[in-house]
Amino acid sequence: MYCRDCGAKLSLRFLENEGLVPYCEQCGAYKFPLFPVAVSMTVMNRAEDKILLARHAGETAFKLFAGYIKKGESAEKAIPRELREETKLNAVKWRYHASRYHDKKDVLMLNFIVTAEEGNIVLNEEIDEARWFTPAEAKEHILKGSTAEYFLLGALNETGRKK
Numbered sequence: 001m002y003c004r005d006c007g008a009k010l011s012l013r014f015l016e017n018e019g020l021v022p023y024c025e026q027c028g029a030y031k032f033p034l035f036p037v038a039v040s041m042t043v044m045n046r047a048e049d050k051i052l053l054a055r056h057a058g059e060t061a062f063k064l065f066a067g068y069i070k071k072g073e074s075a076e077k078a079i080p081r082e083l084r085e086e087t088k089l090n091a092v093k094w095r096y097h098a099s100r101y102h103d104k105k106d107v108l109m110l111n112f113i114v115t116a117e118e119g120n121i122v123l124n125e126e127i128d129e130a131r132w133f134t135p136a137e138a139k140e141h142i143l144k145g146s147t148a149e150y151f152l153l154g155a156l157n158e159t160g161r162k163k
Helices: 075-087 135-141 147-159
Strands: 011-015 019-024 037-044 051-056 065-068 091-102 107-116 127-133
Touching (some): 037 075, 065 075
Antiparallel strands (some): 011 019
C-alpha cells in the first residue's frame, strides 16, 4: 500500500477506536483505505409484480442491474443513468433499500428499489440478456449466495412480494 498523496510506502499503525490503519510516515497522517461505491438496482415494474434481471456478458447467472457512481455524481443521479445506459429503459422513481460491502470487487454497494417503465429493452455491450421475471422466478434465477440475491430477497420482503 502506498500513500495516495505522496506515494510513500504505508505501514500499519494502531489508532484508538479504529484498530490497525495504514499510516504515512512522510505525511504524518493516517490514510484510511478508499474503495469505489456503486448502485445496485432491484428494478421492478409499476405494479411491483415483475423484476428485471440481467445476465452480464460472458456469464451464465442472472443478477441485478448495477453500476459505479462516477466522481462528483450522486447515487440518485447514477440510478437513471446506469439503467438507461444498459437497457434504454427509464427509471421513474426509486428508494433506498440497503447497503453491503461486496468483497469480490472491493466495492460498497448501495441498493435501491427502482420502478422502471416496461418498454422496449435495448441492451448495451455489458449485458447479454435482460428479462422480466415474477418474484418467484427471480428468486429461482438469481445467482445463489450473491450480493444480488441478498438485495433481491430483502427488496421482495420490503415490498411484500415474497412469493
